[in-house]
Amino acid sequence: GAVVSQHPSRVICKSGTSVKIECRSLDFQATTMFWYRQFPKQSLMLMATSNEGSKATYEQGVEKDKFLINHASLTLSTLTVTSAHPEDSSFYICSASASNYNYGYTFGSGTRLTVV
Amino acid sequence: AQTVTQSQPEMSVQEAETVTLSCTYDTSENNYYLFWYKQPPSRQMILVIRQEAYKQQNATENRFSVNFQKAAKSFSLKISDSQLGDTAMYFCAFRAASGTYKYIFGTGTRLKVLA
Numbered sequence: 226g227a228v229v230s231q232h233p234s235r236v237i238c239k240s241g242t243s244v245k246i247e248c249r250s251l252d253f254q255a256t257t258m259f260w261y262r263q264f265p266k267q268s269l270m271l272m273a274t275s276n277e278g279s280k281a282t283y284e285q286g287v288e289k290d291k292f293l294i295n296h297a298s299l300t301l302s303t304l305t306v307t308s309a310h311p312e313d314s315s316f317y318i319c320s321a322s323a324s325n326y327n328y329g330y331t332f333g334s335g336t337r338l339t340v341v
Numbered sequence: 342a343q344t345v346t347q348s349q350p351e352m353s354v355q356e357a358e359t360v361t362l363s364c365t366y367d368t369s370e371n372n373y374y375l376f377w378y379k380q381p382p383s384r385q386m387i388l389v390i391r392q393e394a395y396k397q398q399n400a401t402e403n404r405f406s407v408n409f410q411k412a413a414k415s416f417s418l419k420i421s422d423s424q425l426g427d428t429a430m431y432f433c434a435f436r437a438a439s440g441t442y443k444y445i446f447g448t449g450t451r452l453k454v455l456a
Contacts, residue, residue: 259443268432268446269386282441316384322442329376330444332386 227253229321231333238309238340246304246336248319254299255321259330260292263316275302309340343368345435347447354423355455361408362418362450364433370394372438375409375416380449381429389431392416394438423454 228251238244248258257276261269273283273294281294291313293305302321306313316337320330344367354360366375377389392400392409400407404424408417420427433447 257442263384266451268448269444271443274441274443318384318386320386320444329374329388329391331388332378334383334385 227321227323227331229255229319229331229333231319231336233336234334235337236339238338240310240340241308243305243307244309244338246306246317246319246338248302248304248321248333250300250321250323250331253321253323255302255323256299257322258296258302259320259322260294260302260304261318261320263318263335265316269318272304306338309338311340314338314340343370343435343437343445345433345445345447347431347433347450349450350448351451351453353453353455354420356423356425358423359419359421360423360452362420362431362433362452364416364418364447366414366416366433366435366445368414368435368437370437370439374436374438375407376434376436376444377405377407377416377418378432378434379427379429380432381426386432390418420452425454425456428452428454 230249260272272287273281275281275296283289296302318335319333322330346365373394375392379387390402404421406419430449432449434444
């Protein structure tokens with residue numbers, strides 16, 4: 226079945242630094258990838274939609290200069306949190322869809338980011 | 342705009358019993374897809390079941406089945422013979438058949454299966 230690998234699973238970074246999270250589709254080509262943020266005991270909040278070879282579409286209220294998304298290939302999308310602050314600490318999840326996305330999207334295992 | 346509502350923040354069920362999780366949605370779309378995802382303590386999102394709006398037949402996957410009522414915009418999940426491994430957060434999700442293809446998630450129902 227479709228597998229999405231997300232790395233790292235956990236990362237701690239210092240305030241003011243940047244951190245990159247990778248999302249890879251291992252056995253299919255992902256034309257579209259989605260990035261979510263999830264606060265404890267809450268639902269997933271869509272941050273942006275990433276399409277291969279084009280600029281990401283950000284949801285209202287998400288700072289595109291802070292959360293840089295790159296989808297340079299059909300198997301890799303990256304989310305870079307720039308100049309991280311403690312309030313950026315959260316659980317970030319990616320999901321990917323193949324061309325036949327009607328069967329549902331596959332999710333990565335998530336990244337817990339802690340900014341100290 | 343589409344919305345998804347899960348009115349049960351928490352539920353519990355005895356092992357081997359049956360439980361139903363509710364989900365209602367609002368949309369003006371005629372063609373769409375509905376999903377139930379499970380998020381166990383590991384936080385990995387796992388697809389449980391999906392339903393196409395144009396299909397009247399309710400989807401079934403082993404112990405999991407849905408009651409899809411299109412006119413009422415209701416999409417409940419029934420878990421039969423509940424197992425301890427079913428303990429998780431369950432999210433209902435809507436996706437239009439055209440447009441941005443993004444999911445609209447409900448707020449989730451935390452299900453605990455009791456031994």
